[in-house]
Amino acid sequence: MERILVEGGVPLMGRVRIKGAKNACLPIMAASLLTSESVILEDVPDLDDVRTMSRLLRSLGVEIFRDRRNERIFVNSRRLTTSTAPYGPVRRMRASFLVMGPLLARLGRARISLPGGCAIGTRPIDLHLKGLGAMGSQFTMDDGYIEAETPCLEGTGIYLDYPSVGATENILMAAVLARGSTVIENAAAEPEVVDLANFLNSLGARIKGAGTPLVRIEGVASLGGGRYRVIPDRIEAGTFMAAAAISGGDVIIENVIPQHLSAVIAKLQEMGILVEETGKGFLRVRSRGRPRAVDIKTLPYPGFPTDLQPQFMALLTLAQGTSVITETVFEKRYMHVEEMARMGARIRIEDRAAIITGRQLLQGALVQAADLRGGAALVLSALAARGFSEIRGVHHIRRGYSRMVGRLRSLGGRIFILPS
Numbered sequence: 001m002e003r004i005l006v007e008g009g010v011p012l013m014g015r016v017r018i019k020g021a022k023n024a025c026l027p028i029m030a031a032s033l034l035t036s037e038s039v040i041l042e043d044v045p046d047l048d049d050v051r052t053m054s055r056l057l058r059s060l061g062v063e064i065f066r067d068r069r070n071e072r073i074f075v076n077s078r079r080l081t082t083s084t085a086p087y088g089p090v091r092r093m094r095a096s097f098l099v100m101g102p103l104l105a106r107l108g109r110a111r112i113s114l115p116g117g118c119a120i121g122t123r124p125i126d127l128h129l130k131g132l133g134a135m136g137s138q139f140t141m142d143d144g145y146i147e148a149e150t151p152c153l154e155g156t157g158i159y160l161d162y163p164s165v166g167a168t169e170n171i172l173m174a175a176v177l178a179r180g181s182t183v184i185e186n187a188a189a190e191p192e193v194v195d196l197a198n199f200l201n202s203l204g205a206r207i208k209g210a211g212t213p214l215v216r217i218e219g220v221a222s223l224g225g226g227r228y229r230v231i232p233d234r235i236e237a238g239t240f241m242a243a244a245a246i247s248g249g250d251v252i253i254e255n256v257i258p259q260h261l262s263a264v265i266a267k268l269q270e271m272g273i274l275v276e277e278t279g280k281g282f283l284r285v286r287s288r289g290r291p292r293a294v295d296i297k298t299l300p301y302p303g304f305p306t307d308l309q310p311q312f313m314a315l316l317t318l319a320q321g322t323s324v325i326t327e328t329v330f331e332k333r334y335m336h337v338e339e340m341a342r343m344g345a346r347i348r349i350e351d352r353a354a355i356i357t358g359r360q361l362l363q364g365a366l367v368q369a370a371d372l373r374g375g376a377a378l379v380l381s382a383l384a385a386r387g388f389s390e391i392r393g394v395h396h397i398r399r400g401y402s403r404m405v406g407r408l409r410s411l412g413g414r415i416f417i418l419p420s
């Protein structure tokens with residue numbers, strides 16, 4: 001198994017360009033199932049999760065070609081050969097479940113293995129099923145698979161008990177080709193939901209209100225083809241911002257939408273880190289010594305994103321004073337804590353809260369990534385720690401970061417991949 005080797009203590013300096021958003025790209029790829037016309041997607045990051053989604057779509061009969069150099073993919077879903085999404089890709093990546101809505105809309109049936117993905121707490125799919133059920137779909141469970149069937153999807157009013165990103169996206173995709181209009185109340189307002197809606201509208205869908213808790217979709221008979229550029233990844237941007245700060249560096253982050261990062265920028269500034277917009281789509285992040293302790297609560301957008309909680313915890317382990325992070329989105333998203341403790345971090349977990357007593361220094365250690373963002377956080381800790389660290393479980397990091405090691409090295413980080 002590959003490992004990452006880091007010699008900490010070098011401030012990161014220079015510029016890094018942010019890739020297209022993984023969490024926008026995956027639903028948009030799934031949504032390409034809704035049209036029999038060709039779609040070209042641009043700024044598609046080179047990630048394991050994107051490869052998993054491509055493999056899943058191919059297994060359904062979709063044609064996909066990838067132009068890796070130009071970060072483009074070509075998708076054509078004219079001839080779907082099956083409505084079964086098999087165990088392999090679905091086990092590997094929870095976002096595979098996003099093919100449920102499009103398959104139901106396109107074929108009137110779907111058979112999908114129960115989802116897997118990062119082990120960060122119970123991740124039920126009840127809200128997806130409740131919404132699609134209200135639109136007329138019937139579900140049965142058999143042999144680890146969920147089977148869904150509907151003679152015709154009907155638009156309706158759906159209130160989500162929680163603004164789930166995946167449930168909002170699945171319902172929205174199904175509603176695009178349903179009969180009549182659908183209203184989703186308490187919908188997720190994440191920028192990735194907006195990007196999915198913009199993509200579908202560019203193909204001829206009629207979606208209004210994406211980005212607010214009330215989304216209205218007027219069903220249409222069919223969608224056309226087109227070309228679409230995915231938004232920049234706010235989580236990747238936030239990770240590099242935290243990397244700049246934790247290493248005591250000065251980094252310009254290119255290709256960002258600062259509004260998508262309001263909560264993140266506010267927290268960095270509260271810590272005493274300088275963040276300034278230096279041009280359209282450019283943010284400069286500059287450290288001014290040890291950060292100040294702050295409290296963070298993860299929440300649905302526009303709140304602080306749970307996908308940056310581990311990286312910001314890494315930063316706070318070196319803060320002056322005691323910080324409290326409260327994780328309200330995924331209750332078990334603290335798998336990185338024990339590994340950070342191996343580097344000398346002082347963190348106590350009490351129910352959903354992590355109490356972090358900042359220290360002056362971390363010490364390099366051998367640590368194991370157990371999930372994607374937790375793995376990124378360990379890399380950040382290692383960049384700041386004294387001496388050498390070895391990070392195992394690199395495959396988790398590859399799911400969501402393209403060339404993370406090479407890009408950190410181009411900022412001056414002493415970081416290398418050790419082949420297996």
Ligand code: UD1
Binds near residue numbers: 095125128
């Ligand atoms: C998406 C993101 C993930 C991010 C998360 C929250 C993708 C591919 N993944 O995941 O990176 O961490 O949003 O911002 O976009 N829930 C239910 N019932 C459901 C669905 C969800 O109770 O039917 C709960 C979950 O257990 C969790 C919370 O809702 O506690 C948030 O989950 P959700 O917003 O659905 O996250 P995902 O779409 O899985």
